[in-house]
Amino acid sequence: MTIIKFEPIYKERPWGGTVLKKRFNRKIHLESDKIGESWEIVDRPEAQSIISNTLNKGMSLRRLITEQSGSIMGPTWKKESRFPVLVKWLDCSERLSLQVHPPLYIADKFGGEPKTENWYVAGASDKAGLFIGLKTNTNKNLFKTALASNEAESLCHRMESKVGDSILVESGRIHAIDSGNLILEIQQNSDTTYRVYDWGRLGVDNKPRQLHIEESLRCIDFKDIEPTLLKTQKSLGQSIIAKCDFFKIRKFNSKAGEKVLVKESSVDCSIIHLISGSISVGEELIAVGEQVISPFFSDCTIDILEDSTFLITDKFINDQNLTKIVSN
Numbered sequence: 001m002t003i004i005k006f007e008p009i010y011k012e013r014p015w016g017g018t019v020l021k022k023r024f025n026r027k028i029h030l031e032s033d034k035i036g037e038s039w040e041i042v043d044r045p046e047a048q049s050i051i052s053n054t055l056n057k058g059m060s061l062r063r064l065i066t067e068q069s070g071s072i073m074g075p076t077w078k079k080e081s082r083f084p085v086l087v088k089w090l091d092c093s094e095r096l097s098l099q100v101h102p103p104l105y106i107a108d109k110f111g112g113e114p115k116t117e118n119w120y121v122a123g124a125s126d127k128a129g130l131f132i133g134l135k136t137n138t139n140k141n142l143f144k145t146a147l148a149s150n151e152a153e154s155l156c157h158r159m160e161s162k163v164g165d166s167i168l169v170e171s172g173r174i175h176a177i178d179s180g181n182l183i184l185e186i187q188q189n190s191d192t193t194y195r196v197y198d199w200g201r202l203g204v205d206n207k208p209r210q211l212h213i214e215e216s217l218r219c220i221d222f223k224d225i226e227p228t229l230l231k232t233q234k235s236l237g238q239s240i241i242a243k244c245d246f247f248k249i250r251k252f253n254s255k256a257g258e259k260v261l262v263k264e265s266s267v268d269c270s271i272i273h274l275i276s277g278s279i280s281v282g283e284e285l286i287a288v289g290e291q292v293i294s295p296f297f298s299d300c301t302i303d304i305l306e307d308s309t310f311l312i313t314d315k316f317i318n319d320q321n322l323t324k325i326v327s328n
């Protein structure tokens with residue numbers, strides 16, 4: 001086994017579209033033109049990635065880790081601990097809700113989970129943008145007043161988004177993805193989101209979606225004022241685009257014919273995310289948009305078949321991530 005591939009899990013969302021099907025030439029069996037999310041790698045009670053290659057084809061990621069935790073995650077990994085990150089594609093054909101994820105010290109009080117995530121912009125229309133943080137001089141009282149009068153947008157910091165932009169959205173940071181973005185989201189293994197404002201939109205059932213105003217106001221970091229996007233490098237080579245307590249993400253721009261050593265065996269477990277181009281590991285081709293795991297026990301050298309851009313996520317094996325599976 002050199003790399004592990006998975007079957008995506010598609011989610012209908014009121015803000016979704018058809019980009020995932022068209023961009024990645026995928027067969028999506030949901031009869032909807034509003035596919036907003038593809039859960040590419042997930043190990044949760046309510047959703048499990050299923051392996052699509054190797055001798056373990058058809059096995060869930062949870063079962064794989066339970067039975068082979070040392071080989072997949074490393075000798076110190078506890079078999080009852082979830083895979084530490086959740087990887088998604090987001091087709092944001094319309095604007096997402098204004099939301100926040102709870103910091104650890106608040107999450108427990110509400111029965112939720114903290115979530116820090118990173119967004120990498122893989123596609124963006126001319127008018128695409130991201131709401132990240134708050135405008136200067138915004139405080140909690142002003143924001144509560146703006147919410148009550150449906151004017152919350154006026155206090156939120158919006159930036160234009162371009163292909164190659166990246167930003168770390170830490171727990172407590174208010175945010176929303178505006179329309180016209182294709183986002184690769186790499187996050188802590190959590191699915192706790194508090195919606196504070198939904199622009200007056202109806203859900204797929206034609207009813208207003210639930211808001212979590214009290215929880216959101218307790219979670220929002222009102223000192224998070226006008227952050228900036230990282231404009232990741234376009235030149236050849238590699239660079240770190242995100243680093244936090246929960247994972248590290250590197251970006252690689254490589255030319256056809258190169259070989260890129262991602263890791264030695266028995267060093268780490270890594271995820272490969274192909275953004276564009278064509279690459280392979282051993283005899284396994286990786287498709288554009290695909291996410292694959294290189295397990296702990298394997299070394300990993302990527303053959304660059306065409307000029308390519310890909311990300312590597314690793315360094316997520318630490319005590320803060322050894323969270324036991326619980327019901328959600």
